[in-house]
Amino acid sequence: MSKRTSEAARARIAAQREAYRKQERRRRLTMVVTVGVVAVVAVGIGWWSIAQSKSEEVAGNLSPIGLQSDGTVVMAKPGVTSPVVDVYEDFQCPACRQMEETSGPTLKNLATEGKAKVVYHMITIFGQEPAKSNSLRASSAARCIPDGDKWLAFHEKLYENQPSETATGFTLDQLVKWGKEVGVTDSGFESCVREQRNVAAHQEFSNKILGEKKIQGTPTVMVNGKPLDSNTSFVPSALRDAIVNAAKG
Amino acid sequence: MVQLASDAHASDRLPSAQGPLPWVTTAARLVLGVVLIVAGALKVGAPATSVQAVRAYEMLPESLVQIVGHGLPAVEIVIGALLVLGLLTRVVGVISGLVMAAFVVGIASAWARGLRIDCGCFGGGGQLADGQDPNYFWDLLRDFGLLACAAWIVAKPPGRLALDSALGLTGSPAPDDDEDDGSADADDSSSENGRQGEIS
Numbered sequence: 001m002s003k004r005t006s007e008a009a010r011a012r013i014a015a016q017r018e019a020y021r022k023q024e025r026r027r028r029l030t031m032v033v034t035v036g037v038v039a040v041v042a043v044g045i046g047w048w049s050i051a052q053s054k055s056e057e058v059a060g061n062l063s064p065i066g067l068q069s070d071g072t073v074v075m076a077k078p079g080v081t082s083p084v085v086d087v088y089e090d091f092q093c094p095a096c097r098q099m100e101e102t103s104g105p106t107l108k109n110l111a112t113e114g115k116a117k118v119v120y121h122m123i124t125i126f127g128q129e130p131a132k133s134n135s136l137r138a139s140s141a142a143r144c145i146p147d148g149d150k151w152l153a154f155h156e157k158l159y160e161n162q163p164s165e166t167a168t169g170f171t172l173d174q175l176v177k178w179g180k181e182v183g184v185t186d187s188g189f190e191s192c193v194r195e196q197r198n199v200a201a202h203q204e205f206s207n208k209i210l211g212e213k214k215i216q217g218t219p220t221v222m223v224n225g226k227p228l229d230s231n232t233s234f235v236p237s238a239l240r241d242a243i244v245n246a247a248k249g
Numbered sequence: 250m251v252q253l254a255s256d257a258h259a260s261d262r263l264p265s266a267q268g269p270l271p272w273v274t275t276a277a278r279l280v281l282g283v284v285l286i287v288a289g290a291l292k293v294g295a296p297a298t299s300v301q302a303v304r305a306y307e308m309l310p311e312s313l314v315q316i317v318g319h320g321l322p323a324v325e326i327v328i329g330a331l332l333v334l335g336l337l338t339r340v341v342g343v344i345s346g347l348v349m350a351a352f353v354v355g356i357a358s359a360w361a362r363g364l365r366i367d368c369g370c371f372g373g374g375g376q377l378a379d380g381q382d383p384n385y386f387w388d389l390l391r392d393f394g395l396l397a398c399a400a401w402i403v404a405k406p407p408g409r410l411a412l413d414s415a416l417g418l419t420g421s422p423a424p425d426d427d428e429d430d431g432s433a434d435a436d437d438s439s440s441e442n443g444r445q446g447e448i449s
Contacts, residue, residue: 023417030416034336038327045323049293095301102297128365164307166364217381231372234297 053235056105063111065148071198071205073151075108076117083246085110085118086222088215090125091138091170096219097159099234103221104156106236116243120155123206125218131165139206140199141175144192145184153182172196274408277398278332281345284395285329291372293322302369306355307362324348332402335411337418339403346399353392360385 063077085107089096110116122142124135138158145151157178163169175193192198209215213222221233223246232238292299300318303309309317328348331341356368360383368388407413 027417030418031337034416034418038331038337042323042327045293045326046320049296049323050319052294053296094304095298098297098301098304166307166362230298231291231295234295234301238294 052237053102054237055102056109056236056240058105058108060109060112062108062149062152063114065152067143067146067148067151071122071143071202073120073122073148073155074117075111075120075148075152077111077114080111080114080117083116083224083243084222085116085243086121086225087118087219088121088123088209088213088222089219090123090135091142091155091158092131092135092162092165093125093218094162094165095217097162099219099221100156100159102234103236103239106239110240110243115247121205121209122155122202123209123215123218124203125210125215126165130168134163134165134168134170136199136202137172137175137196138170140196140202141170141172141179141193143198143202144186144189145179146186147184150179150182150184154179154184157182270405271408274338274402274405275335275410276408277401278335278338278408278411281395281398281402282329282332285325285332285345285348287329288371289322289325289327289329292369293326295372296322298372299369302367305364305366305369306359307364308355308358335407335413336416338407338411338413342399342402342406346396346403349392349396349399353389353396356385356388356392359383360389 063075063080065073065075067073087107089099107116107118111118122139124132124139126132126135142151142154142158145154158170161169161174161178172194176190179189179193213220219233221228221239223243228239228242232242292302296319299322300315303318303321304311304314325348328341328345331337332345352368352370359366359368365383367383368385370388402408407419411419413419
């Protein structure tokens with residue numbers, strides 16, 4: 001009797017084990033399928049995110065660029081007066097560098113296509129050292145370049161070489177060197193940079209902008225005076241749509 | 250008999266897993282999951298700002314800044330959704346806990362180094378204008394709270410209303426395993442007893 005009991009028990013155990021193994025196999029399959037689906041979804045989201053925010057390539061010759069007496073720089077095809085795209089940025093601000101890398105080509109293309117008048121306003125958003133002085137040196141040096149094309153090249157050069165906010169950078173030597181590298185041949189350029197001739201004018205301009213325009217931070221992009229949020233200004237396709245739609249409206 | 254006793258023991262154990270505690274896990278999953286989904290969704294459309302927010306911490310080399318900046322929003326959305334669904338709960342709990350811990354370290358480090366940045370937790374991020382102050386304290390408090398949610402989820406997965414339970418992915422196999430072994434041992438010993446009985 002005890003033997004039969006134990007045989008029955010063994011059979012039951014074997015059946016249980018078999019059932020358990022099956023359950024375990026099913027569990028493992030479900031797990032693999034789930035992980036696979038999750039991985040595909042994650043990659044899909046990442047791919048979509050990158051694809052829909054791709055930067056444009058700069059196409060064709062840039063439209064004329066001119067330094068204005070107030071220190072702003074206008075990039076527009078002759079005769080194009082609207083929509084006005086005001087870009088407020090600081091050479092020392094990392095987000096401005098990111099926006100130029102991401103959306104800069106779109107702004108250039110829209111100006112080239114005659115679909116926008118782009119106005120660059122270089123300001124100093126920083127109140128702390130050494131970032132503040134870095135920004136002041138850089139923006140006043142840029143004002144020493146009257147040629148618009150070279151100004152824009154210098155503008156890009158500075159972003160490429162942007163120092164950390166917590167370190168002294170944009171030294172006078174560097175600014176002179178980079179100016180020459182982008183093709184500034186003007187004999188007055190070096191002394192203008194070294195004597196920091198435009199610091200006062202730049203600071204006055206910057207304070208005026210910060211006071212009047214209620215700039216919350218840099219970069220700020222305004223289309224016909226209305227600020228865009230960063231989900232638009234940092235997404236080239238959205239930025240293009242916003243500006244083209246402003247032209248229609 | 251022994252088997253029965255072990256069955257009774259197993260069913261004894263079941264009610265202790267009921268009661269309010271699994272609902273706490275569900276609540277933790279929903280809170281953490283929804284916060285992650287929102288945080289990811291606000292960033293996923295503008296990866297350049299996300300990259301910039303990561304860079305503003307000045308903690309990672311540029312190559313990693315790009316990877317984290319582009320990848321983080323997708324990761325947040327996916328682990329947030331998995332938490333809400335209760336799918337792969339424990340593993341996802343561990344991952345979200347590590348992510349929250351990384352945020353805590355990042356924000357604390359930015360604070361300690363005197364950086365003046367927005368955490369970029371829900372999009373935006375980067376340098377603050379002069380006159381705007383960082384919210385490091387509240388950011389940290391929130392992330393510690395979310396870290397506690399993650400810890401609870403890891404300790405007591407998957408909670409009520411979890412796909413893990415519906416799909417049979419829940420932690421039950423492990424306890425089942427133990428119980429099977431236990432009953433097998435018990436049966437072995439009973440059969441040994443039987444044999445002994447025969448011999449005697």
